[in-house]
Amino acid sequence: MRNIILLCVLVVLASCASSNNTGDKWVGKSKQNLIKSWGTPIRTFDNSTNGEILVYADQIYEKQKDHDSRIAGTAYWNYVYVYVDKAGKVVSYRNEKQNYGPQSIDSNKLAGMNLLTAK
Secondary structure, three states: OHHHHHHHHHHHHHHHHHHHOOOHHHOOOEHHHHHHHHOOOOEEEEOHHHOEEEEEEEEEEOOOOOOOOOOOOOEEEEEEEEEEOOOOEEEEEEEEEEOOOHHHOOHHHHHHOOOOOOO
16 A cells, blocks of 8 residues: 555656656757747747747636636736747746736846846
């Protein structure tokens, strides 16, 4: 019984670890291959002399617990910022959860964060 519980815990931990590192496999790959796989980014920003930032976003709706209706509950956005160098290679990425939509992203602030080499 103890072995079964341990195995279940290891499986859960392994699945959580792999879901957080989905961007890791793209580091070093070309921008074109990323776009072929993920599709066109929702926004793209110039990252001054460092390259560009591709923004992918998914809006997540939380179900309302009080009643079953067709009205959407509260929402938030899951962002993935993919940093691409001047050679067209993915150098890093960053995940973020926010309450604002992609049209509200401040490109000057994002480019000025100098996160090209940060994950």
